[in-house]
Amino acid sequence: MGEKAHAHPGAAGGVPTAGHPSDVRNVVLVGHSGSGKTTLVEALALTAGAVNRAGRVEDGATVSDHDEIERRRRRSVQLSLVPVAWDGRKVNLLDTPGYADFVGELRAGLRAADAALFIVSAAQEAESVAATTRAVWEECALVGMPRAIVVTHLDTARTSFEEMTRICAETFGGDDPDAVLPLYLPVLGPEGADGHAPLTGLTGLLTRRILDYSSGERAELPPAPEEEGPLDEVRNRLIEGIIAESEDESLMDRYLDGGGEDIDMATLIGDLERAVARGTFFPVLAAAPAAEGARQGIGTVELLELITRGFPTPLERTPPTVTTPSGSPRSAPVCDPEGPLLAEVVKTSSDPYAGRISLVRVFSGTLRPDDTVHLCGHGLDAAGHEPHPCHEAELRVTALSTPFGRQQHPADRCVAGDLVCVGRLGEAETGDTLSASGDPILIEPWSTPDPLLPTAVRAHGKADEDKLSHALARLVAEDPTLRLEQNPDTHQVVLWCLGEAHQEVALERLRSRYGVQVDAEPHRVALRETFAGRAAGRGRHVKQSGGHGQFAICEIEVEPLPAGSGIEFVDKVVGGSVPRQFIPSVEKGVRAQAARGLAAGHPLVDVRVTLLDGKAHSVDSSDAAFQTAGALALREAASDARIQLLEPVCEVAVLVPDDYVGPVMSDLSGRRGRVVGTEQSPGGRTLVRAEVPETEIGSYALDLRSLTHGTGRFDRTHARFEAMPQQLAEKVRAERGDGSPGA
Incomplete structure (x- = not known):
């Protein structure tokens, strides 16, 4: 990793x-939107x-050839795989969206990867290390995933x-900032009048050599004498x-005695690679795309060396x-090409020509x-919802x-640890497990946030209704962060999304990919x-016609019950004024009308209906x-x-x-919410618990x-139903119509 100039393999x-x-x-690339992944x-x-140099392979495919939605939005909205070769190794680069709405694609990338590159933009300064990026870093830390940091936009x-x-x-x-240190320092050219100083090369801290790209070719040069002092200070810290992460405890004594000069380079590099692979040391590198006329980007050789030599193999x-x-x-099963099959669908997409x-x-x-494989899918997602039933099939x-961009290149096999695309794999969905035929296994799904932004759609x-x-x-099979709901009360088809951009992309995919106008x-x-x-009420249904007529009269009394009681029907008829065989008919009519609603067309609950006569x-x-x-x-x-409207209240x-905390609590109060408590959480965060009417948090x-x-x-989570304030109830009734009971 940087101990010598590298030829141009791959x-x-x-x-x-x-x-x-x-x-x-x-390797999965993680970073805020616009960081340069x-x-x-x-x-x-x-x-x-x-x-x-034009970014194309022989058949014209490019890395940036994604779907029409991404090109139109100029933003990645889905996980993409770009495989490259370096030093005899296959490197699967998993590019993920940086926008928070598409965190499901990011989680899929984390499941598929064995190490992560965190991309931060110097142009965005502290804002580039966004909240979502920090959260993903913490997730990687929990599972010990090796990580490195790449600083972009230094030009x-x-x-x-x-x-x-x-x-x-x-x-x-965290508690060990010395575990995050640079391996190289950027070399900048002369600063222009606009304050712009181009990135022209890198200085290797371990080798004390400058990797100069100013001529368009990578050249190795010694540092100038005036640069050696500042360079040694940063080098010694690295x-x-x-050494602090080395398994050889004698290295520290040797370093303190000899200033590190008696520790050979191969030992340092070996310990560095092992610390990176263990996920205890996180190197920082700088990178920039190739300048006009250059054959390669600045820092890309060093980054590929780090990936192939410092990041772990799937065996680890x-x-x-x-x-x-x-x-x-x-x-x-362990990662063995000769072992039993265990694989997982980490992403599902649809191609207009190749299908799923x-x-x-x-x-x-x-x-x-x-091969014949066993496909097994989950019924419950990570949030406990059941967007689809459990399913199994032999396929x-x-x-x-x-894949390479939008092109697909045939493969004759995929060994353990690798990634591959499979066409027309039945009804496979994202998160499904593939195992050996006759030996079904189910992989525990990766966690995804619960979609909390609803949008109702109709053909x-x-x-369009048929499609x-x-x-x-x-759409839901492809994206586990989408949830589909058929609401029996409002008769709406509701698509639950993570955010506004997620919602827009989902609707756009319905129109462009599936040809459904919604x-x-x-x-x-x-x-x-x-x-x-x-x-009290009296129902009289008397009609005469040429043949049999219709005759039924009943008298009832209605009284409210405590919340959660539902509808209770009581028979107090005496003297047989309503024949026994027709009492269930009265109850059936009452319950049917209760389901249709009365004042505003919403189901009636929490009442006792007594049949008197x-x-x-x-x-x-x-x-x-x-x-x-x-x-x-x-x-x-x-x-x-007086009919009272009840609204759902959520915890x-x-x-x-x-x-x-203050602005959030104030905002919740403005939504008619009641804050019921706060709890301290790790990382300088607070958990605010409140009860808020569902009508107030549709866009929360x-x-x-x-x-x-x-x-x-x-x-x-749903807590209960509570009485809606009178002024809001009147508004609902006005929107319903004339406020008359439902028919």
């Missing part, structure tokens, strides 16, 4: 293949020889690598950091937790075309391919109605007549009583940095993000 173009897990490196991937592909005016390194050490270093990864489909514990394509990470065994694998026209259901099912409409909250006091006819009375009479009696009782838990996912600059998150 693939001569095309897509590399891996013969063994030791030849694979799976995709540009860095393109620069690495150029340096590795996967593309030419922007008034940027500072030293300042960004300090910010990264404070943000990511050596101390490496702890396999994910697995169970049998019934949930019984099961030991996970599944990106698969193989954890054990070898996947080949024409035959058709073609395997390796634009009759032709909408299928398209929505496919209209978004406001999400309606399911309300309830109840009686505010006692009331009635009349019947020996010929004209019937089940249908008494059902109608029961419904009429309940509607008449409602016309003489809301908001986790925010301590600095935002967006409002909280704005209020806390993206640092807050919340969960909610």
Whole structure:
């Protein structure tokens, strides 16, 4: 890693293949939107020889060839895989979206990877180390995933690598900021009048050599004499950091006695590589895309060396937790190409020509075309919802391919530790498990946030109605962070999303990918109605015709019950005024009318309906007549009583940095919320618990993000129904119509 100038190895173009897990490196790129992840991937592909200076391989594919939505928005919205070759290794670069709405794609990338590159932009300074980036760093730390940091945009005016390194050490270093140290220092050219100083090279701290790119070719030079003093100061700190992580405890004594001069370079580099692979040391590097006329980007060779030599192989990864489909514990197979098959669908996408394509990470065994595999899928997602039932099937694998941009290159196999695309894999969904035929295994799903922003959708026209259901099912199968709800109370089809951009992309995919024109409409909250006091009603349904008539009369009394009681029906008829066989008919009519609603068309709850009296006819009375009479009696009782609207109340838990506790509590109070308590959480955060009407938090996912600059998150659960304030209830009734009881 930087001990000598590197020749220009790697693939001569095309897509590399891996013969063994030791030849694979799976790296996910994480960073805030605009930090330069995709540009860095393109620069690495150029340096590795996967593309030419125009960014293309022989068949014209480019790294940036993504779907139409990404090109139109100029923003990554999905996980993409770019495989390159370096030093005889296959490097799978997993480019993830940086926008918080697409964190599901990021989590999929983390599951598929064995190490992470955190990309921070010097142009954005402290803001580039965004809340979402810090949260992902903490997630990686919990599982011990190796990480490195790449600083981009150093060629922007008034940027500072030293300042960004300090910010990264404070943000990511935790209790040990000396574990976050640079391996190279940037070399800047003359500063122009606009304050712009171009990045022309790097100085290797361990080698004391300058890697100069100013001529368009990588040249190795000695530092100037006046640079040696400041260079040694930073170099000594790096050596101390490496020695602190070394397993050889004698190195520190040797360093203190001899100043590090008697420790050979190979020992230092070996200890550095092992510390990086263990996830205890996090090097900082600088990188920039290739300048005009240059054959490679600045820092890309050094970064590829770090990936291939410092990051772990799939053999060193702890396999994910697995169970049998019934949930019984099961030991996970090790990463062995000759072992039993264990693989997971980490991403599902649809191609207008190739159909459904599944990106698969193989954890054990070898996947080949024409293999028969067992597909097993989860019913519950990480939030406990059931977007689709559990499913299992025996499937035959058709073609395997390796992606490059929008192109797919045929593959004859995929060994343990590698990634591959599988076409037409039945009804496979993101998160499904592939295992050996006859030996079903289920991988525990990765965690995803609960989508909390609702949008109701309906087909634009009759032709779209037939396609909408299928398209929505496919959309949810591809994206586990989407949740589909068929609301039985409001009769709306609701798509729950993570944010506004996530919502817009989902609707755009319905239109462009599946050809379904949809209209978004406001999400309606399911309300309830109840009686505010006692009331009586008489239902009379008497009709005469040429044949049998209809005759049914019943008298009822309605009284409110405590919340959560539902509807209670009591029979107090004496003397047989309503024949026994028709009493269930009255109850059925009452319950049917209660379900349709009375004052504003919302279901009636928490009342006791008592049947007191009635009349019947020996010929004209019937089940249908008494059902109608029961419904009429309940509607008449409602016309003489005050009907109270009930709204759902949610228990809301908001986790925010301590600095935002006051604004968040004030905002919750403005939403008619009641704060019930606060709890201190690790990392200088506070958990605010409150009870808030659901009608007030429809857009809270967006409002909280704005209020806390993206640092807050919340969960909610239904608590109960409570009476809606009178003025709001009147507004709901006015929107309903004339306020008359529902028919």
